[in-house]
Amino acid sequence: ANCHLDESVGNTDGGSWRLIGPASELSKKRCRLMHSSLGYDSDVCLFYVKGEFFAMDARCSHSGGPLCEGDIEEAEGVLQVFCPWHDYDFDLRTGKSGTSLQQQVYEVKLEDGNVYVKHPSRLSLQPLPAEQKS
Numbered sequence: 001a002n003c004h005l006d007e008s009v010g011n012t013d014g015g016s017w018r019l020i021g022p023a024s025e026l027s028k029k030r031c032r033l034m035h036s037s038l039g040y041d042s043d044v045c046l047f048y049v050k051g052e053f054f055a056m057d058a059r060c061s062h063s064g065g066p067l068c069e070g071d072i073e074e075a076e077g078v079l080q081v082f083c084p085w086h087d088y089d090f091d092l093r094t095g096k097s098g099t100s101l102q103q104q105v106y107e108v109k110l111e112d113g114n115v116y117v118k119h120p121s122r123l124s125l126q127p128l129p130a131e132q133k134s
């Protein structure tokens with residue numbers, strides 16, 4: 001998505017660039033769940049839709065539904081994910097909803113064929129050790 005090449009790894013805007021993996025691999029699925037080192041509530045979805053990556057909090061801000069499993073639709077050029085639990089919509093680019101809710105979104109960049117997401121915590125495609133207890 002948006003590339004801000006002037007931003008090096010650092011702590012601006014509440015996050016650092018996290019290396020997720022090769023775009024060629026990540027683009028094979030419509031959505032990947034990225035586990036956050038902050039725990040379940042902070043997990044992030046990495047969507048790949050129409051040639052573009054989007055990162056958004058994975059747990060719906062309504063009641064925690066799994067947005068990775070939501071349907072994606074485009075209306076008037078706006079890509080939206082619909083929560084599988086109560087069908088609330090969220091704009092993939094801004095996190096805004098037709099309801100009053102706002103889902104947190106994160107910047108994504110591509111560099112040397114790799115996908116990076118700007119996030120306050122470590123992100124991993126594999127469950128992180130701290131989460132395996134439950």
Ligand code: FES
Binds near residue numbers: 062064083084088
């Ligand atoms: S939990 Fe997502 S719409 Fe209710």
